[in-house]
Amino acid sequence: MSRYEIRLSGSGGQGLILAGKILAEAVAIYEGRNAVQTQSYGPEARGGASKAEVVISDEDIDYPKAMELDVLLALTQESCMTYVEDLKEGGVLIVDSDAVKTLPKGNFRCFTAPIASIAVERVGKMVVTNIVALGLLTKISGAVSEDSMRNAILARVPKGTEELNMKAFDEGLKTGEELLAEGG
Amino acid sequence: MKKKRADNICMMQGNQACARGAMMAGCRFFAGYPITPSSEIAENLALSMPAVGGRFIQMEDEIGAMGAVIGASLTGLKSMTATSGPGFSLKQENIGYAAMAEVPCVVVNVQRGGPSTGMPTFPAQMDVQQARWGSHGDRGVIALSASSAQETFEQTIRAFNLSEKYMMPVILLVDEVVAHSTEKVVLPDPGGIELFNRKQPTESPGEYLPYRETDDGIPVLARFGTGYRYNVTGLCHDETGFPTNNPEKIEKLIRRLTDKIERHRKDITHCHKIMLEDADVAIFAYGSVARSARRAVFLCREAGIKAGLIEPTVLWPFPSDEVLETAEGVKAFVVAEMNLGQMAREVELASKCRVEVHRLNRVDGRLITPQQVVEKVREAL
Amino acid sequence: MFDYLRYIRERNFPHIWCSGCGDGIVLKALIRAVDKLGISRDEMVMVSGIGCSSRTPGYVDINTLHTTHGRAIPFATGVKLANPKLHVIVVTGDGDATAIGGNHYIHAARRNIDLTVLLYNNYIYGMTGGQVSPTTPRGKRASTAPFGNQEPAFNISDLAEAAGASFVARGDVYHAQKLEKLIVKAVQKKGFSVVEILSPCPTAYGRRNRMAHPVKMMEWLRDQTVPVAKWERLSPEEREGKVRTGIIVDVDKVEYTETNDKLIESLKADK
Numbered sequence: 001m002s003r004y005e006i007r008l009s010g011s012g013g014q015g016l017i018l019a020g021k022i023l024a025e026a027v028a029i030y031e032g033r034n035a036v037q038t039q040s041y042g043p044e045a046r047g048g049a050s051k052a053e054v055v056i057s058d059e060d061i062d063y064p065k066a067m068e069l070d071v072l073l074a075l076t077q078e079s080c081m082t083y084v085e086d087l088k089e090g091g092v093l094i095v096d097s098d099a100v101k102t103l104p105k106g107n108f109r110c111f112t113a114p115i116a117s118i119a120v121e122r123v124g125k126m127v128v129t130n131i132v133a134l135g136l137l138t139k140i141s142g143a144v145s146e147d148s149m150r151n152a153i154l155a156r157v158p159k160g161t162e163e164l165n166m167k168a169f170d171e172g173l174k175t176g177e178e179l180l181a182e183g184g
Numbered sequence: 185m186k187k188k189r190a191d192n193i194c195m196m197q198g199n200q201a202c203a204r205g206a207m208m209a210g211c212r213f214f215a216g217y218p219i220t221p222s223s224e225i226a227e228n229l230a231l232s233m234p235a236v237g238g239r240f241i242q243m244e245d246e247i248g249a250m251g252a253v254i255g256a257s258l259t260g261l262k263s264m265t266a267t268s269g270p271g272f273s274l275k276q277e278n279i280g281y282a283a284m285a286e287v288p289c290v291v292v293n294v295q296r297g298g299p300s301t302g303m304p305t306f307p308a309q310m311d312v313q314q315a316r317w318g319s320h321g322d323r324g325v326i327a328l329s330a331s332s333a334q335e336t337f338e339q340t341i342r343a344f345n346l347s348e349k350y351m352m353p354v355i356l357l358v359d360e361v362v363a364h365s366t367e368k369v370v371l372p373d374p375g376g377i378e379l380f381n382r383k384q385p386t387e388s389p390g391e392y393l394p395y396r397e398t399d400d401g402i403p404v405l406a407r408f409g410t411g412y413r414y415n416v417t418g419l420c421h422d423e424t425g426f427p428t429n430n431p432e433k434i435e436k437l438i439r440r441l442t443d444k445i446e447r448h449r450k451d452i453t454h455c456h457k458i459m460l461e462d463a464d465v466a467i468f469a470y471g472s473v474a475r476s477a478r479r480a481v482f483l484c485r486e487a488g489i490k491a492g493l494i495e496p497t498v499l500w501p502f503p504s505d506e507v508l509e510t511a512e513g514v515k516a517f518v519v520a521e522m523n524l525g526q527m528a529r530e531v532e533l534a535s536k537c538r539v540e541v542h543r544l545n546r547v548d549g550r551l552i553t554p555q556q557v558v559e560k561v562r563e564a565l
Numbered sequence: 566m567f568d569y570l571r572y573i574r575e576r577n578f579p580h581i582w583c584s585g586c587g588d589g590i591v592l593k594a595l596i597r598a599v600d601k602l603g604i605s606r607d608e609m610v611m612v613s614g615i616g617c618s619s620r621t622p623g624y625v626d627i628n629t630l631h632t633t634h635g636r637a638i639p640f641a642t643g644v645k646l647a648n649p650k651l652h653v654i655v656v657t658g659d660g661d662a663t664a665i666g667g668n669h670y671i672h673a674a675r676r677n678i679d680l681t682v683l684l685y686n687n688y689i690y691g692m693t694g695g696q697v698s699p700t701t702p703r704g705k706r707a708s709t710a711p712f713g714n715q716e717p718a719f720n721i722s723d724l725a726e727a728a729g730a731s732f733v734a735r736g737d738v739y740h741a742q743k744l745e746k747l748i749v750k751a752v753q754k755k756g757f758s759v760v761e762i763l764s765p766c767p768t769a770y771g772r773r774n775r776m777a778h779p780v781k782m783m784e785w786l787r788d789q790t791v792p793v794a795k796w797e798r799l800s801p802e803e804r805e806g807k808v809r810t811g812i813i814v815d816v817d818k819v820e821y822t823e824t825n826d827k828l829i830e831s832l833k834a835d836k
Contacts (some may be wrong), residue, residue, distance in 0.1 A: 025195045028368045035195075037366040040305070062478035063554050064365050069228055213647055216641075235832040239646045239825065244672035249641035251669075255612070255643025258630065259651070263643070362592065408628045408644060409651050411607045413625060415574075417631035426577060426623060427631075442804050 002057060004143050005066040008133070009083050010075030010096075015130030018156065020052030021132060024142050026152035027056050036064040049079060056143055071119040071141050073133055075099055075115065084108075094136055096129075111140055111179045118171050128168035131157075135172015140180060146173065199266075201333040201369050202292055203228035205340030206264050208371075210379055211290070212238035214261040215252035217271060220304040221360045222294035224322040225266035250278035250291070257282075257289045258416060260407030262344055265291035269302060272311055273318070279353050280319030281418045284530040286395075286403050288347035288382055290340070292356045294363040295471075297549045306549030307360035309471055309522040315355045316500050322438055324445030326452060327355040327500040331474045333367045339497065345380040346452065350444060351402050357499060359522065361472035361551050382563060394425045395437075401444040435441055445501055453503045456495040457510075459485065463492030465561045466514045468507070468531050470496055472553050473520050480557035486551040490560050499527070504534040506560060510534035516564040520544040520552050540564070572596045572606070574626050581620055585771075585779025587738035587764030588618055591685060594741050595654075596625070612641040614661035618685035618764070621656045635666030638673045641680050642730045649822040652752060655682040658760050659700040660690045667699070674728035674757050678821040681751045682759045685768035686721055695769030706773040721761045726814045731756030733814035737763035739786040740810065741763035750812065756820045763790065763808070799800045 006023065008016040017039045024037035039052045053066045068088040074080035075096045084104040087093060091108045096115040103110060113136060119129040131153060138149050150169065157165045196204065201223050206214070216226040221494030228241065233240040239256065244250040249265045257263040267275060272293045281288055300336050306480040311318075315327040322489060326346050330336040339356055383404045385392050394414045395403045406412035419427040420434045428434065445452065456474075459481055460466060469477035474495040484491035494510050496503045507530075511517065516539050519528040528543045535541065542562040546552045573596070582588045599609070607791045609627040613619035615634035622629035628651075632640045645653045661671045662684050673680060689707055690696040697707035699719040706713055725733045732754040736744035744762060751758035755832045765771065765782035791799065793811035 021195070024366055028195055029193060034368060037195075038361065041365060061367070062475045062482070064361065064367070064472070065473055065551055065553075067554065210590075213643070216644065233830045236827070237829050237833070239641070241646060243639060244668050247636060248642075248669050248672075251636040251639030252643035252646070254632075255640035255645075256647035257643070259610075259644045259647035261647045277633055278636065351683070373568075408610050408630075409608060409648050413606060413626055413628050415629045415631065417623075418633055419631065424576075426574075 002059065003061070004056040004070050005068065006054045006056070006071040006073070006137070006141070006143065007051055007069050007083060007086070008054075008073045009079035011079075012048045012050040014050065014075055015127070016050055016075070017052045017106060019130040019134050020054050022149070022152045022156050023054045023137075023144065025155065026148040030151045031145065033058050034061050036061045038064050044147035051079065051083070069087045071137060071143070073137055073179055075129070075133070077101065080104060092140055094133070097121040111136070111176075113179060118175060119168060122171050123164065123165060123168045128165060129164050131168035132175075135169040136176040136179075137172075139173045139176025187522040192373075194369050194371060195366050196333050197364055197366050197370045198225060198333045198336040198358055199224035199238050199294065199329070199364070200228050201337040202266070202340045202356070202358070202400070203232065204369075204371070205337040206234070206290070206344070207232055208374060208377055209262065209341040209344035210381070211262045211264050211344060212236070213253065213256035213261040213265075214239070214258070214265065215241045215243050215249040216265050216267065217243055217249050219246070219268045219271045221296055221363050222266045222292065224363070225292060226295070246274035247278060253289045254278060254282050254285070257287050258405070258408050260286070264290040264292065266294065268294045268296050268298040269298045269311055270300070272314065276314075276319040280321055280323070282353040283319065283323040283325075284321070284418050285416050286405065287353070287416075288351050289353050290343045290356060291353055292340070292358070295357060295359040295426065296549065299396070303549040305360065307472060307522060307551060308547065309359055309473065310526070310547070310551065312499060312521075312523065312526045313355065315357055323441040324352070324443070324492055325355070325500045326350065326352065326445065326498070327357055327471045329497055329499050330356065330358050330362055331471055331495070332362065332371050335497070336362060337369055337371070341377060341379075348380045349383040351382065351405065352446065357471070358550040359471045366503045376500060386440055389413065395422045395423045397419065397423065401440050401447065406426070411431045424510070449501050451499055453501060453506065454497045455503050455506050456497065458493040458496060459497070460492035460510060460513065462490055463513070464490040465492070465564050466516075466556060467491060467493045467512045467561065468520045468527065469493065469520045470499060470527070473522060476552050476554045477520055477557050479554035480561065482556050483554055484561055487558075489561060489565065502530050502534065507531055507534035508536060508538075514539060517541045518544055518557065518560045518564050520557050520560065522546050522552065567597060567600070568589050568703055569593060569596050572626055574624055577623050580624060581741060583768045585618070585765065585782070586766040587687070588621065588685060590738040591618070591683070591744070591762055591764060592621055592624060594745040595621070595683065597745045598752065601745075602752055603748055604652050604752075608650065610641075610644050610652065611654045611656060612644060613656040614636045614658070614666060615692075616658040616661045616690070617687070617766075618656055618658040619661060631656050635661055635664070636669065637661065638666060638669040638680065638682070641658060642673060642678055644772050645678060645680060646822060646825065649679070649826065653680050654752065656662055657682060657684055659684065659686045659721065660698045661687065662698045663721055663724065671724065671728040674725050674730040674759070676821045677729055677731055677757045678819050679755055680757055681754075683748065684721060684759055684762045685763045687770060689766050691769045691771040692767045695773060707770075708773075721811050722759065725759040725821075729757070730759050730814060730817070731816055731818045731820075732758035732812075732831065733761075734759070734812045735761045735763070735810045737786045737810060738765065739783050739790070743810070747812070754815070756818055760789070763814060
């Protein structure tokens with residue numbers, strides 16, 4: 001695979017930077033490929049716009065930032081509208097349907113799911129929204145294997161929360177599978 | 185199911201890689217003050233330093249941190265501080281002291297946008313000339329650069345080696361993009377890392393002169409507490425280390441502080457050179473911008489444009505010979521940097537007007553993109 | 566007679582201090598104290614900043630470090646932390662330690678790191694030509710206060726006490742024998758110790774404030790200083806224009822390098 005670019009966007013405190021790190025580690029440590037995770041953030045520790053980018057490649061990665069997104073994950077309306085223009089033709093847009101009420105139009109595949117609600121209602125904790133999102137992204141993009149992601153998540157999450165996070169990841173995978181079956 | 189991961193392959197931020205490099209270089213003293221975007225270096229060292237018997241201290245301000253680093257180094261510990269733009273400004277007086285008294289230490293500056301408080305969370309390369317001239321007075325300067333986490337790790341080790349070898353502060357300039365990008369770092373076997381430790385006197389304390397004239401122009405400073413009682417001062421001093429007003433001795437000292445770098449230039453300077461052999465346009469870039477330039481070279485070549493890259497990993501002393509040599513083989517230079525041309529003027533000087541130097545500058549806190557470099561290369565042709 | 570020369574770097578004499586300056590008296594008291602303490606000269610490091618008093622290290626045959634203006638305490642912090650076995654003495658002045666270096670002074674006291682600070686207070690910037698300092702009394706003249714100082718003065722010892730120093734004393738060069746004893750106690754104390762030393766500057770301070778003659782300045786020191794025990798018995802009116810001398814604070818507190826050593830030991834034991 002040559003360059004494959006993913007952007008995770010939303011607001012500060014949603015765990016997107018951690019999600020980006022997990023994704024990058026899954027690729028680089030457990031699959032032996034290359035990945036660079038970059039981020040941009042404001043002065044707020046919570047709230048405010050936040051984004052993490054992951055560039056994946058089988059080769060050395062020179063330019064570390066995304067140029068043309070293969071996948072955009074948007075957890076807020078604002079981030080969806082701001083970043084959708086960076087999505088390449090035929091790319092994948094994954095949005096949280098609870099937060100993003102107005103969907104942008106364009107030549108890309110759009111997948112919507114109530115990501116935060118899944119985290120709260122099916123897994124039981126809002127804090128795992130980012131892991132649910134990773135499950136969706138893994139299934140829909142196929143950019144990284146499920147096993148690698150499981151390993152990377154387990155290596156990163158706090159002790160005692162492994163089961164919770166695996167459940168969140170599985171819920172994400174399941175939802176992703178359903179969306180794929182529906183054809184996006 | 186769980187796949188065993190290789191212990192020597194890590195995903196790290198540039199700042200983490202810097203802290204790891206410092207530990208592997210034998211750094212055993214860190215004094216710092218919190219400042220974005222460098223704080224992770226301090227945080228990582230606060231965690232790892234005590235376990236190996238090293239010292240970590242958060243000082244009351246940037247100036248104090250630089251002072252503590254010099255004191256600890258004179259007492260024999262490899263010492264480091266890390267900061268960013270505003271803190272780098274505050275440290276300048278004591279960086280000059282370390283240059284004057286010839287005390288080895290490493291100062292990491294994770295560059296952010298300026299002037300003043302500027303852009304704490306966004307990258308820039310605006311401190312390049314400050315690294316050279318920020319402290320008052322003439323002296324030689326060594327400033328290294330890094331464009332990835334792996335290179336940050338390696339350059340941190342090199343910074344310690346050069347500081348111990350040439351007995352002076354060595355500056356490592358990175359930027360927010362490199363500092364905060366998480367990417368793969370392959371750690372070498374600790375036994376395989378070449379480390380240089382400062383020389384210690386072989387003569388008896390009675391015969392010892394700290395700043396005695398040596399063949400290589402580099403003094404041999406004994407660690408405090410080892411029986412060699414001597415004086416260290418920021419005043420102009422003679423070979424004894426005591427202040428002097430003797431014009432001949434002062435002239436000799438000040439010239440030596442520059443000459444000790446100039447005469448060892450070949451040992452210090454280094455550039456990555458990519459596809460320059462047949463290049464029509466040479467891109468000059470360093471730090472994170474060099475990564476955009478690498479992609480630009482690739483994109484140019486795809487479009488049939490012969491572009492190449494010269495990427496210095498040592499910014500000071502400036503690689504004048506390498507730039508002149510490059511200038512002789514190309515039609516134009518493009519200097520891409522996140523400032524308003526701080527290195528472009530050096531390229532102009534070094535290339536002796538053989539070719540036109542085109543400037544690509546960005547000061548909005550965003551990394552120069554490969555497309556911007558490609559466009560500038562097209563313009564230059 | 567006491568052999569001062571054993572501790573002196575004779576090659577650096579004559580010294581730079583003016584006649585009538587008190588700094589030479591401090592130097593002698595310091596040397597007697599060092600001799601009494603019996604500490605190896607190799608295990609002592611003297612760190613100074615910038616100013617007249619900060620030239621003291623050049624004359625003493627131990628490890629000496631003459632640093633930048635106001636920064637002696639941070640340099641000394643690095644030395645001490647790098648090798649806690651060393652006895653580290655900071656020599657500084659009122660401008661050096663309480664103006665440009667004031668932040669380091671209070672934080673080293675808060676940290677209670679084992680340094681001994683000899684803070685020469687001559688109420689003026691002597692070396693640079695008599696500018697007003699944070700300890701110049703209100704109304705007194707200086708080259709940058711030609712109409713008299715408009716600001717109130719710092720009380721250096723009270724400042725150290727409030728910031729957390731474990732030992733604070735005030736001495737003066739009129740009472741040189743007492744000063745020597747205070748220095749001995751300060752070096753022996755584990756923790757951040759300060760001896761504020763009142764020292765006359767006839768050249769920069771005396772001449773502007775009707776005490777041009779060194780003897781007059783010494784008499785002024787004699788008359789304004791009151792030993793702590795007597796001070797306690799004075800009414801607020803009687804204390805006006807006077808300062809107490811002797812040991813002001815002597816308490817046992819957790820010392821910084823010991824705390825850091827314990828952390829290192831505990832982490833090593835975990836391995």
